[in-house]
Amino acid sequence: MKYIEPHAHMVSRTTDDYEKLALAGCAALCEPAFWAGFDRSSPAGFYDYYRQLTDYEPKRAAKYGIPHFCWLCINPKEAEDPVFAREVMSIIPEFLDKPTVLGIGEIGLNKNTRNELAIFEEHVQLALDRDLPILIHTPHLEDKLKGTKLILDALGSFSKLDRGKVIVDHVEEHTVNLVLEKGYWAGMTLYPESKCTPNRAIDMLETCDSDRLWLNSACDWGVSDPLAVVKCGFEMKRRKKSAEEIERVLFENPKRFLSQSPNFKIG
Amino acid sequence: MPSKKDILDLHFMDARYKLIDLAAFLDRVERHPGEADFRLAGFKKALPILLSDQPGRAKAVLEALSDHSTEPAEAATIQFAYGAPQ
Numbered sequence: 001m002k003y004i005e006p007h008a009h010m011v012s013r014t015t016d017d018y019e020k021l022a023l024a025g026c027a028a029l030c031e032p033a034f035w036a037g038f039d040r041s042s043p044a045g046f047y048d049y050y051r052q053l054t055d056y057e058p059k060r061a062a063k064y065g066i067p068h069f070c071w072l073c074i075n076p077k078e079a080e081d082p083v084f085a086r087e088v089m090s091i092i093p094e095f096l097d098k099p100t101v102l103g104i105g106e107i108g109l110n111k112n113t114r115n116e117l118a119i120f121e122e123h124v125q126l127a128l129d130r131d132l133p134i135l136i137h138t139p140h141l142e143d144k145l146k147g148t149k150l151i152l153d154a155l156g157s158f159s160k161l162d163r164g165k166v167i168v169d170h171v172e173e174h175t176v177n178l179v180l181e182k183g184y185w186a187g188m189t190l191y192p193e194s195k196c197t198p199n200r201a202i203d204m205l206e207t208c209d210s211d212r213l214w215l216n217s218a219c220d221w222g223v224s225d226p227l228a229v230v231k232c233g234f235e236m237k238r239r240k241k242s243a244e245e246i247e248r249v250l251f252e253n254p255k256r257f258l259s260q261s262p263n264f265k266i267g
Numbered sequence: 268m269p270s271k272k273d274i275l276d277l278h279f280m281d282a283r284y285k286l287i288d289l290a291a292f293l294d295r296v297e298r299h300p301g302e303a304d305f306r307l308a309g310f311k312k313a314l315p316i317l318l319s320d321q322p323g324r325a326k327a328v329l330e331a332l333s334d335h336s337t338e339p340a341e342a343a344t345i346q347f348a349y350g351a352p353q
Contacts, residue, residue, distance in 0.1 A: 080342070080343045111340055111346070112340050114341060141351075144329075239269055240273070
């Protein structure tokens, strides 16, 4: 099944997973910068992480024939200290001209704090200054609804923002239409224990405007499944979706959004 | 488009399995000593939504388990989330 994995944290995965992705038909993979499961102690830790995302991971993926792209930022979990966050942000521009960087992400909120919000807005401005797409993380569990509303309010104050170049990720049934109705793209994350199951995601595809929706596994160091997207494609087949419809959601939709970045090129 | 019967054929056993697991979870919490916290209260508040005749039950359950405050927090005291509002 031809598909794009638009959100995967491969720095946390084994090389075996690249082989599984290749066997499953993964045509491209995108990796947003994120929280590594612990707080890094210095900006130098992020410098090395950005080197890993822009240099090492594309080479590792290429061994399995998978084009690898990335998004850069300091994630909201490590943005609570604004002095530290701004130090890290100061090194990001050096990496933005690398050939596989798509844009700014995954920025957003974690515990919906004023400091997280300030750093989020500074990232949005950086993306605007560089005319780059934006990938946004929405908070977990009980914090998601409030965080999504705060994010949408903050984005609304950027009058020059092209909403078609912004994807708000990890939506669920209570946030998906808030995002789509404002003109943004929305991402659904398929997790075994939280976020969406494949069947809930398909329900949303059936009941919402599916032209601006994508599916991702967001596989990382936690409970997650790197094959979640293609397994959801299989569930779509069981629910009598046509091959064209499955390819539209799993391949054409992410390709259409990601192609807004000049660096996203796949064969 | 699949019929209601098609959906039942595909998903009834899975939903049955999850429903029994919910019941067993409530029994398990009740059987063990100590005090429950806000998570169980939030869970029980959401349960009646399952019996509603209105569509949008998943959305309503998620909203019942959400923080409905509107102002940004002054600071983060924890990095994780509990799954139910305190």
